Amino acid sequence: DTGVSQDPRHKITKRGQNVTFRCDPISEHNRLYWYRQTLGQGPEFLTYFQNEAQLEKSRLLSDRFSAERPKGSFSTLEIQRTEQGDSAMYLCASSLARGNQETQYFGPGTRLLVL
Amino acid sequence: AQKVTQAQTEISVVEKEDVTLDCVYETRDTTYYLFWYKQPPSGELVFLIRRNSFDEQNEISGRYSWNFQKSTSSFNFTITASQVVDSAVYFCALKTDTGFQKLVFGTGTRLLVSP
Numbered sequence: 001d002t003g004v005s006q007d008p009r010h011k012i013t014k015r016g017q018n019v020t021f022r023c024d025p026i027s028e029h030n031r032l033y034w035y036r037q038t039l040g041q042g043p044e045f046l047t048y049f050q051n052e053a054q055l056e057k058s059r060l061l062s063d064r065f066s067a068e069r070p071k072g073s074f075s076t077l078e079i080q081r082t083e084q085g086d087s088a089m090y091l092c093a094s095s096l097a098r099g100n101q102e103t104q105y106f107g108p109g110t111r112l113l114v115l
Numbered sequence: 116a117q118k119v120t121q122a123q124t125e126i127s128v129v130e131k132e133d134v135t136l137d138c139v140y141e142t143r144d145t146t147y148y149l150f151w152y153k154q155p156p157s158g159e160l161v162f163l164i165r166r167n168s169f170d171e172q173n174e175i176s177g178r179y180s181w182n183f184q185k186s187t188s189s190f191n192f193t194i195t196a197s198q199v200v201d202s203a204v205y206f207c208a209l210k211t212d213t214g215f216q217k218l219v220f221g222t223g224t225r226l227l228v229s230p
Contacts, residue, residue: 031216033216033217033218035218040222040223041222041223042119042206042208042220042221042222042223043160043206043218043220044220045217045218045219048215048216048217055215055216056215056216056217058217089158091160093160097216101148101167102216103150103162103165104162104218105162106152106159106160106161106162107159108157108158108159109158109159111158
């Protein structure tokens with residue numbers, strides 16, 4: 001049983017460029033989450049999907065950020081017009097939700113550096 | 116509002132010492148879930164344990180044990196006979212029924228185990 005995978009693992013970009021990250025959840029997991037983690041901090045919630053529906057977005061998710069989960073499988077997180085403050089680790093997690101009793105399993109993350 | 120406090124920023128021990136990582140949480144919800152995750156240098160968050168608010172039994176798993184005390188809103192984590200491989204950042208996290216599905220993380224405790 002493979003875990004959550006994320007691609008790429010590292011991304012260096014110049015300010016103003018667009019970047020897209022991909023997350024492949026554990027097979028048959030119906031929920032998928034995106035978190036952002038900056039140095040010395042715990043992960044902060046960005047958004048989550050139940051199947052293909054995006055059910056919640058954090059205030060951290062500015063209008064430059066967009067996430068999709070077509071067909072309820074993999075998900076993409078796009079950041080447009082990147083800023084230096086976007087430099088962080090972007091973590092994806094998935095879970096098999098049974099009511100509110102669920103455990104989120106995390107991928108290895110994508111480390112973004114905006115120059 | 117939900118909040119998790121991990122007051123210990125960094126702990127250094129020598130191999131075979133026992134070490135306890137503290138976690139204090141805040142929530143007004145009566146039903147909630149507490150988690151511990153391990154983040155080794157590779158960056159991936161590894162799930163360790165989930166505890167439901169209605170289950171105050173302490174748990175032991177090998178060298179790991181968890182002490183959940185609702186009276187003090189604490190969910191502490193003890194590693195017995197620590198090993199170098201235990202070196203990592205450990206995060207405590209909280210999920211509530213009214214907090215949608217997101218995990219609220221503490222700032223983490225970095226554990227350094229030296230030989």
